[in-house]
Amino acid sequence: MGPKLGKPLRVKQVIREMDEMGANSFPLILIMSCSLGAVLIILFGLQLRTFGVSDFASSIVTVFLIRELNPLLTGIVLAGRVGALVTARLATMIVDDEMLALEVMAINPVEYLILPRFVAGVIILPCLTLIADLIGITVSVVIATLVLNLPVQMYLDGVLSAFTVTDVFFSLLKSVIFGILIILIACYTGITASGGAESVGRATMVAVVSCTITVIVADGILSIIFYLS
Amino acid sequence: MIEVTGLHKRFGAVRILNDLSFACEKGQITVLLGRSGEGKSTLIKMLVGAMEPDEGEIRIFDWIIQTDDEKTLNDKRRKIGVLFQHSSLFQNMSVRENIALPMIENTDLDQNIIDIMVKMKLDQVGLPDFEGYLPRQLSPGMQKRVALARAIALEPKMVLYDEPTSGLDPISSGAITKLITDLNQVLGMTSVVVTHDLGSAMKMAHKLILLHQGKICFEGSPDEMVQTKDPLVHQFINGDSNGPIKSRLSRGEYEKSLLESNV
Numbered sequence: 001m002g003p004k005l006g007k008p009l010r011v012k013q014v015i016r017e018m019d020e021m022g023a024n025s026f027p028l029i030l031i032m033s034c035s036l037g038a039v040l041i042i043l044f045g046l047q048l049r050t051f052g053v054s055d056f057a058s059s060i061v062t063v064f065l066i067r068e069l070n071p072l073l074t075g076i077v078l079a080g081r082v083g084a085l086v087t088a089r090l091a092t093m094i095v096d097d098e099m100l101a102l103e104v105m106a107i108n109p110v111e112y113l114i115l116p117r118f119v120a121g122v123i124i125l126p127c128l129t130l131i132a133d134l135i136g137i138t139v140s141v142v143i144a145t146l147v148l149n150l151p152v153q154m155y156l157d158g159v160l161s162a163f164t165v166t167d168v169f170f171s172l173l174k175s176v177i178f179g180i181l182i183i184l185i186a187c188y189t190g191i192t193a194s195g196g197a198e199s200v201g202r203a204t205m206v207a208v209v210s211c212t213i214t215v216i217v218a219d220g221i222l223s224i225i226f227y228l229s
Numbered sequence: 230m231i232e233v234t235g236l237h238k239r240f241g242a243v244r245i246l247n248d249l250s251f252a253c254e255k256g257q258i259t260v261l262l263g264r265s266g267e268g269k270s271t272l273i274k275m276l277v278g279a280m281e282p283d284e285g286e287i288r289i290f291d292w293i294i295q296t297d298d299e300k301t302l303n304d305k306r307r308k309i310g311v312l313f314q315h316s317s318l319f320q321n322m323s324v325r326e327n328i329a330l331p332m333i334e335n336t337d338l339d340q341n342i343i344d345i346m347v348k349m350k351l352d353q354v355g356l357p358d359f360e361g362y363l364p365r366q367l368s369p370g371m372q373k374r375v376a377l378a379r380a381i382a383l384e385p386k387m388v389l390y391d392e393p394t395s396g397l398d399p400i401s402s403g404a405i406t407k408l409i410t411d412l413n414q415v416l417g418m419t420s421v422v423v424t425h426d427l428g429s430a431m432k433m434a435h436k437l438i439l440l441h442q443g444k445i446c447f448e449g450s451p452d453e454m455v456q457t458k459d460p461l462v463h464q465f466i467n468g469d470s471n472g473p474i475k476s477r478l479s480r481g482e483y484e485k486s487l488l489e490s491n492v
Contacts, residue, residue, distance in 0.1 A: 092320075101317040104277045105331040105379075106303035112334070 010116045017120035025081045025128060032073055033065075033132040037139030040064055045148040054150060058158030061140050063167065070132040071171045072219045075178035078125055079211035083186045086117055087207035090190025091200040099191070114187045118180070125179035126172040133171070170226045174219065181218060182211045230255035230419050231276070231387070236285035238271055238443075245271055246282070247443035253436070258413050258420040260430040262465070263440035269423040270314065273391045276421065277309055278302045290386065307335055310380030310418075314392040316372040318364040324351070324375050325360035331382045350378040354408060370401030377408065381416070388412070390422040394429050402426060406433050427466060431455075439465060 044057040090113065093099045102109045137159060144150040186207045193203040231253040238246040245268035253259040261269050274280040276287060278294045287294040292305055318327050328347045332338055338346070351357055354374040364372055373393060380388055390409060394402035406429035413420050413433075424430050430437060431451045439447035439454075439462060447454060447462045454462060464472030 096315055096320075097313050097317040098319055100274070100279055101311070101313060101319075103279055104306055104309070104311045105334065105383075106306040107331070107334045108299070 059162030091193035
């Protein structure tokens with residue numbers, strides 16, 4: 001049997017991981033962004049109405065969602081969902097000697113297990129953030145029109161005026177950085193697990209807590225850098 | 230074929246292997262016996278370069294297995310199959326995907342050829358038509374067979390078996406023992422088997438090596454093992470709780486045994 005001449009492109013694995021991370025996280029993102037869009041527009045719409053400037057609600061909600069809340073909360077949701085998934089899977093592989101099996105089959109565990117997850121995580125988090133933006137703004141439009149009786153055209157004009165490419169870029173950049181941090185922490189915690197089944201649970205708990213705290217702290221630092229720059 | 234010379238391994242204060250030297254002949258089955266914690270599984274890891282010894286050298290097919298170069302090590306590993314104690318099958322992959330994995334990753338074979346080879350390997354281990362199953366849908370004995378099919382997927386020159394019959398009922402254990410013997414005879418693979426199962430060891434071994442306190446206390450054929458007058462070997466064969474190997478140690482005796490193994 002001849003040796004392989006080059007490393008395979010692990011596109012299939014990346015897609016499988018994206019499906020697992022993205023598809024399974026989507027219901028949470030849907031609930032979160034619907035709730036956020038609805039709560040924010042009611043909160044700002046009613047508060048601003050008392051000052052007679054409720055037409056500003058649309059731009060404030062849009063900026064809030066795109067710049068801050070959606071990247072942060074999508075990051076936190078994925079820190080829990082993906083952080084736990086990746087760590088538990090890798091830690092189980094360590095405990096069951098599956099990682100060792102890969103090594104002795106001359107398969108590099110980093111290339112085979114970690115790289116596809118890293119690529120999938122970096123792609124899927126900005127995608128989910130964009131979806132969350134879309135859902136959040138759509139829900140806010142519907143609630144503003146049906147509950148607060150704001151004119152649709154006026155609301156949409158406000159959304160478009162607040163919507164800037166720079167904000168979207170920063171939002172996606174944040175998501176990419178969160179994705180990198182979550183996957184690196186989850187993979188590291190997973191592959192450094194040792195011991196029996198108990199260590200899988202412990203590693204998963206450590207990963208979820210570490211990923212969540214890291215996302216929150218990173219969000220603060222990145223927001224300050226973005227605003228100051 | 231395999232030459233282990235002056236191997237030492239220590240985990241913290243405990244010395245697991247103490248100047249261990251032995252050789253395994255090409256095409257033969259060498260069985261390593263010993264109590265739990267005698268470093269048998271550690272030795273398997275060292276034989277595939279997954280763990281470094283503190284001192285000593287391992288030569289397989291005239292290569293020194295310890296190397297810092299991953300590519301060289303992987304070239305060697307492709308010639309060695311390993312059956313792990315807990316099968317270590319990838320639980321999210323089907324039987325077919327598990328067996329195909331080393332071929333997909335290490336060869337340029339066409340997918341159709343790989344599919345045919347997977348069927349051949351499954352036939353060899355007596356599990357035809359099980360390609361679509363997930364490992365968790367199979368019995369432990371069947372999982373061992375699938376793991377063995379994966380271990381021989383790249384047609385290695387040597388197969389290492391870590392406790393191949395542990396956790397199996399006597400019939401499954403006998404079937405695995407026969408399979409190891411058959412693969413050795415049909416494919417001419419050199420085999421190193423680590424086990425506690427004296428019955429299966431006696432059936433399959435060309436050479437038996439008994440480890441005690443990190444050293445070899447017996448090396449020879451199954452007949453020689455039965456005929457030896459060594460009380461330690463006799464105790465191991467008969468499974469006596471009384472004898473030179475103590476089954477129960479007080480804390481003081483345990484600490485003393487650790488110190489003695491460190492001499």
